Amino acid sequence: MFFGLLSAPVSAFDFHDVEHRARQLANQSFKKPDVTLPQELRSLDSEHYSQIHYKKERILWRDAKLPFEVDFYPPGWHFDLPVRINEVTAQGVREIHFNPKDFDYGTNKVDLDKLHGPGFAGLRIRYPVNSTTRKDEVLSFLGASYFRALGKDQRYGLSARGLAIDTALGTGEEFPRFVEFWLLRPQASDKRLIIYGLLDSPRATGAYRFVLQPGVDTVMDVSARLYLRSTVGKLGLAPLTSMFYFGLGQHPEKDDFRPAVHDSDGLSIHMGNDQWIWRPLVNPKRLLVTSFSTTHPLGFGLMQRQRDFSDYEDPVLRYELRPSAWVEPKGNWGAGRVELVQIPTPDETNDNIVAYWVPDKLPALKTAYDFSYRILWQKDKGTRPPELWVAQTLLGRGYTHTSDGSISLAIDFEGKLSGKDSVESKPEGLVSVDANGKLLEQKLIHNEATGGWRLTLRLQRLDANKPVELRASLRSGDKGISEIWSYILPPD
The missing domain is CATH 2.70.98.10 (Beta-galactosidase; Chain A, domain 5)
Known part of the structure; x- marks a missing residue:
């Protein structure tokens, strides 16, 4: 005191x-x-x-x-x-x-x-x-x-x-x-x-x-x-x-x-x-x-x-x-x-x-x-990267004509690009998956509804009792234009 x-x-x-x-x-x-x-x-x-x-x-x-x-x-x-x-x-x-x-x-x-x-x-x-x-x-x-x-x-x-x-x-x-x-x-x-x-x-x-x-x-x-x-x-x-x-x-x-x-x-x-x-x-x-x-x-x-x-x-x-x-x-x-x-x-x-x-x-x-x-x-304007940022992550079972047990993820990137990095020059998705996952498919499309980009991934988990760690980002040429999406898929 x-x-x-x-x-x-x-x-x-x-x-x-x-x-x-x-x-x-x-x-x-x-x-x-x-x-x-x-x-x-x-x-x-x-x-x-x-x-x-x-x-x-x-x-x-x-x-x-x-x-x-x-x-x-x-x-x-x-x-x-x-x-x-x-x-x-x-x-x-x-x-x-x-x-x-x-x-x-x-x-x-x-x-x-x-x-x-x-x-x-x-x-x-x-x-x-x-x-x-x-x-x-x-x-x-x-x-x-x-x-x-x-x-x-x-x-x-x-x-x-x-x-x-x-x-x-x-x-x-x-x-x-x-x-x-x-x-x-x-x-x-x-x-x-x-x-x-x-x-x-x-x-x-x-x-x-x-x-x-x-x-x-x-x-x-x-x-x-x-x-x-x-x-x-x-x-x-x-x-x-x-x-x-x-x-x-x-x-x-x-x-x-x-x-x-x-x-x-x-x-x-x-x-x-x-x-x-x-x-x-x-x-x-x-x-x-x-x-x-x-x-x-x-x-x-x-x-x-x-x-x-x-x-x-x-x-x-x-x-x-x-x-x-x-x-x-x-x-x-x-x-x-x-x-x-x-x-x-x-x-x-x-x-x-x-x-x-x-x-x-x-x-x-x-x-x-x-x-x-x-x-x-x-609230309305939370701190985030100056260019593209992850708006949401969606998870579900991978869609194929025959079920293969794969997992699908969709990552929505939003924000504004400047100059050469605009919509006209399509970005490229960079994806990495650790040793417990196998990437089967990836696709990047322009999302007309939001003005951003959707990156979809389909993968298989090799050991269901272990997590899978993934990373993804977008780049234009040799320049990164988005934040890095870093995801842990917990054990099934």
Whole structure:
């Protein structure tokens, strides 16, 4: 706790104060908070937890008519560990204390006398992005180090995290969490909000600075300094977490009237050598971990490229409005890999997709490790290559007059070509298949309906118990004119 800062002027509080606390924690043994919530809160399910709301008259900064407003999540359901929240003003640093009477509990019966000092579960920020007369929820921190944001006309979907440790390793994953936040009180003309966060876990601590700028694309600039208490097997920076149940490239095992159900449909990577790669997501039958090695990555993200209501036919969940999240590294991230983890899920209630950056060289124990990046929460104009990009991937059984058990794939490339690379000079498809597949046929045609190009492939899998890895792209002459479609066909 920053006892010495409680009466300090705002100019005396900055990232270094949070960093000092993170360094102190790294040199101490990890201590998990000892908090026991009443049974009526611990036993809540998602539906009943969502009935609990912070009372409007208690919302931070509402009376001051500032551009941003803040309200808080109560403890309960999975969220039983306390988060301290502070406001930083010209007068100093003030802790915002949890008061159970500040919440409306809906139909839940809660004995308020049992709720003394459990702390908040998280916070959410509001700002007018869709209307000048209403402040919309644009950012939420809730659970471990998870946060998610929204731009104009978006609905919540995928999440980001402060840090991932040992994801998809047999030793089990560790989930660091934000234990304290500091909110810098904005001015009446401010269009951005600064938040500091302190992260803690058994093997890592960290200081974070978030600069939130809501808009059509909501932008978050993240600066972090990490300290490792002890050795980790894998460090995942700028992690993104999403859901893929089924889609155009993978049909559902159960009957479902919807054509697709997912928060993201692909991983996009802008490699350090300026190549663009698109990996369509799948819902595998067993854990699937793949990676893309590069140096000085230019960006990566879990993207939602299917943007029509007819792609999903779900008027309640509105998957076409779920944002993409694009990560742009700042500074020199060095050598490493973008890793994609895909986990089997039986339905759409589980987040089963994770992507993050893994540096080749882990930081030394109890030594400062700095990194920074920007996240763009996008919808209509998601980041993609300047020329042709993959609009969709279709999968089915190969059509022949006699069944041969072959598999067909159709990859639609869209975008605009310039000069000599226009429609008049037909591109050429470049396709590679690994040793477990045999390419039987490939064809490239101009798609008059979209103005793009469709590349169709027909192949045989040699061993049904093993995956097949494929790559495809388009070129004109000796010049590549599309991103690289990189696909894993899971075991049958």
